Amino acid sequence: MKYEIPFFKPWITEEDKRAVLEALDSRWLTGGPSTKKFENAFAQYIGTNYAVAVNSCTAALHLAMRALNIGPGDEVIAPVFTFAATANAALFVGAKPVFADINERTFNISPKDMEEKITKKTRAIIVVHYGGQPCDMKEIMDIAERHSIKVVEDCAHSLSATYQGKQTGSFGVIGCFSFYPTKVITTLEGGMVTTNDKNIAERIQILREHGMTRGAFTREKEATWYYDVRDLGYNYRLNEIQAALGISQLKRIEKINSRRIKAAKYYTEKLSNIEGIGTPCEAGNRTHVYHLYVIRVLKEKFGIDRDELFKKLASKGIGTSVHYTPLHLLTLYKEKLGYKNQEIPVAERLYKEVLSLPLFPTISKAQINDVAQEIKKNKR
Secondary structure, three states, X not given: OOOOEOOOOOOOOHHHHHHHHHHHOOOOOEOOHHHHHHHXXXXXXXXXXXXXXXXXXXXHHHHHHHHOOOOOOOEEEEEOOOOHHHHHHHHHOOOEEEEEOEOOOOOOEOHHHHHHOOOOOEEEEEEEOHHHOOOOHHHHHHHHHHHOOEEEEEOOOOOOOEEOOEEOOOOOOXXXXXXXXXXXXXXXXXXXXXXXXHHHHHHHHHHOEOOEOOOHHHHHHOOOOOOOEOOOOOEOOOEHHHHHHHHHHHHOHHHHHHHHXXXXXXXXHHHOOOOOEEOOOOOOOEOOOOOOEEEEEOHHHHOOOHHHHHHHHHHOOEOOEOOOOOHHHOHHHHHHHOOOOOOXXXXXXXXXXXXXXXXXXXXXXXXXXXXXXHHHHOOO
């Protein structure tokens, strides 16, 4: 179906297009100067010493596990209410993801349940800043320090979000970002790793390029053909066209997020008086950049459930989605990890209620009015 109001629409400007065309004129189409420029600009924006560009946030999470030497016999705690890539990062290296429940208001990982899941095998905690709102990072970092556990931030939703004035991706030992088309900025596909640890940055740089000590651009710059292979690496590079698009988009990130936040606040204004519709909460001491605008459909008060509202909106050409099915309810994790009879109560309850509404930088007030009006029409 072609939606009249799509769930998401990328914002690509003429400046973005010019940046891509200029990159296409470069002799270096991958692994060249634009990638390094993007990394430097990104590290400066986040406030970390290093940033390493990769071809997806999934690759970033995988490399984070490798860089921390996590492997078979280890456990990695992650929220159950997230995309599969968060948990798969642990599985990629032979470790076991252990799922923690979430906070009912923010949908972020519950520090209390997280701490209860820590065992002698726990090597890392992956936190996800759900929907663009930072987790309770002070409490999480305090818990991690008490137990001598590393924290990896999954910032796929949260570029530019801050907690107590500090950017997400700068709290844990490693931050992992996504530039998928629906994300805050896009490089079509793409990702970034941030860290203040020089050794971690250098290892990730090697791992993203086949384990090689020197890529082609570096070899030419240093006038040498020689390289060594130090580790079992991957082809996780970001190309120059993607990097050029990323640089262009990063320049206007404040405008992008300002538009998202204004749209979210307008949604809340239009929906907050509809009984049975729960609008997103904003916790204190942090900024919410609204990668997602997620409502709760409370059947007892609204009259129909989330699934029926999804169908009603779709029939009117309005694109919505569900973020997420709790991972322990999906086949892979039930069969591989034995979560068949596990109860994770908050996530299980919220899963039946949440609905993500259309939200993108160029959405208009008229489109938001149409969505809100259609929701209101379906109240019973």
